[in-house]
Amino acid sequence: ETGVTQTPRHLVMGMTNKKSLKCEQHLGHNAMYWYKQSAKKPLELMFVYSLEERVENNSVPSRFSPECPNSSHLFLHLHTLQPEDSALYLCASSQLSGGFSSYNEQFFGPGTRLTVL
Amino acid sequence: GNSVTQMEGPVTLSEEAFLTINCTYTATGYPSLFWYVQYPGEGLQLLLKATKADDKGSNKGFEATYRKETTSFHLEKGSVQVSDSAVYFCALSDRTDSNYQLIWGAGTKLIIKP
Numbered sequence: 001e002t003g004v005t006q007t008p009r010h011l012v013m014g015m016t017n018k019k020s021l022k023c024e025q026h027l028g029h030n031a032m033y034w035y036k037q038s039a040k041k042p043l044e045l046m047f048v049y050s051l052e053e054r055v056e057n058n059s060v061p062s063r064f065s066p067e068c069p070n071s072s073h074l075f076l077h078l079h080t081l082q083p084e085d086s087a088l089y090l091c092a093s094s095q096l097s098g099g100f101s102s103y104n105e106q107f108f109g110p111g112t113r114l115t116v117l
Numbered sequence: 118g119n120s121v122t123q124m125e126g127p128v129t130l131s132e133e134a135f136l137t138i139n140c141t142y143t144a145t146g147y148p149s150l151f152w153y154v155q156y157p158g159e160g161l162q163l164l165l166k167a168t169k170a171d172d173k174g175s176n177k178g179f180e181a182t183y184r185k186e187t188t189s190f191h192l193e194k195g196s197v198q199v200s201d202s203a204v205y206f207c208a209l210s211d212r213t214d215s216n217y218q219l220i221w222g223a224g225t226k227l228i229i230k231p
Contacts, residue, residue, distance in 0.1 A: 002162065043206065043221045056218065090160050104210040104219055105151070108160035 003027040006091050006109035014117050015081060021112045023074040023091030032074040033106065034066060035090040043090075049074065050096055081116045088113050119144045123207050123222035130197055131230050138192040138225050140181075140207035148209040150174075150183055150190040151219070155204045164192075164205070202229045 003026045013019050025032060034046040048056035049068040063085075065077040074091055092106040124139040142148065149168040153161040165174030170185035179194045190207060207222040 002160070004160075006160075042223045045218060048218070092161075104149075105163060105166060106219060108153075108162065110158075110160045 002107045002109065004091060004093055004107050004109035006089075006112050008112060009110065010113045010115075012115045012117065013078070013081065015083070017081075018077070018079040020078065021076040021089055021091075021114075023076075023109055025072055025074075025091075025093035025107070025109075027093055027095075027107060029093040029095045029107070030071055031094050031096045032068060032071075033092040033094075034074065034076050035092065037088040037090055037111070039087075047076075078114075081114075083116050086114055086116045119148070119209060119211050119220045121207050121209055121220050121222040123205075123225050126204075126224070126226035127228050128225060129228045129230065132199055133196045134229075136192070136194040136197045136201075136227070138205055138207075138227070140190045140192065140222060142188050142190065142207075142209050142220075144188075144209060144211050146211045148211045150181070151208045151210070152179070152181055152190070152192050153206040153208060155206065155224075157203070161206060197227075197229050199229045199231055202227055 005024050007022045031050045033048050036044045036046055045058055046060045047066040052068050063080050067075040088111045090111045091109040094104050094106045120143045122141050151166045152164040154164045155161045165176040167174040167183035170183055173182045181190050181192045204224045204226045206224045208219045210219050
C-alpha cells in the first residue's frame with residue numbers, strides 16, 4: 001500500500017464512450033502525475049500537476065483531458081479513444097520542495113488497465 | 118540532455134543466483150538515482166535510491182551504488198528468489214532540471230526459475 005489509490009482497476013470501453021479515471025493520494029503531496037505504460041515501450045509521462053496547476057503536457061492528444069480539483073485528487077477524462085490507447089495508466093504523487101537538495105521520489109498507484117475496443 | 122540506459126531483458130536466472138542489472142546515465146547536473154520495481158499486475162514501487170555520489174542504496178537484499186566516475190547505478194542482489202520476478206526500472210531526477218520529472222529507463226524484466 002503506497003498511499004495512492006486508483007479506480008477503476010480495469011476498464012473496457014468502446015471508441016465512442018466517455019469515461020474517467022480517478023486517482024487519490026493520502027500522502028499530503030503537492031504534485032501528481034499521469035503516466036501511460038504500454039507493452040514493450042518506456043514509461044510515458046502524460047501530465048504533471050504541481051500545487052494543482054498543470055505544468056507539463058507532453059503533447060498528449062486532446063482525447064485525454066486531465067483535471068486536478070485539489071491536491072489529493074486527480075482525474076483523467078477519456079473520450080473517443082482509439083484502440084492504440086489501450087494501456088496501463090499509472091498515477092503518481094510526490095512532494096516537491098525545491099532547493100538544491102531536493103529530489104523527486106514518486107509514489108505510484110496500482111494503475112488502471114484500459115482496453116479500448 | 119538527461120537520459121537513462123538499462124540492459125535489455127528479459128534476464129532469466131535460477132533461484133539463488135547472483136543478479137546484476139546494469140544502468141548508466143547521462144546528466145548535466147547533480148542527479149538523484151532510483152530503482153523502481155513493478156510486480157505483475159501492480160504499479161511501480163520505489164526499491165532504493167541514492168542522492169549523491171558514492172551513496173549506496175539498499176532494500177530487501179538489493180543494493181546499488183551511485184558511481185559518478187562511471188555514471189552508473191547497477192542493481193545487484195546476492196541470491197535471488199522466485200518472488201523477485203518483476204520488471205525493474207532505473208530512473209534519475211536532476212536537481213538542475215525541472216524537478217518534477219523523472220527520467221526513466223526502459224525497464225528490465227527479470228524472470229527467476231525455481
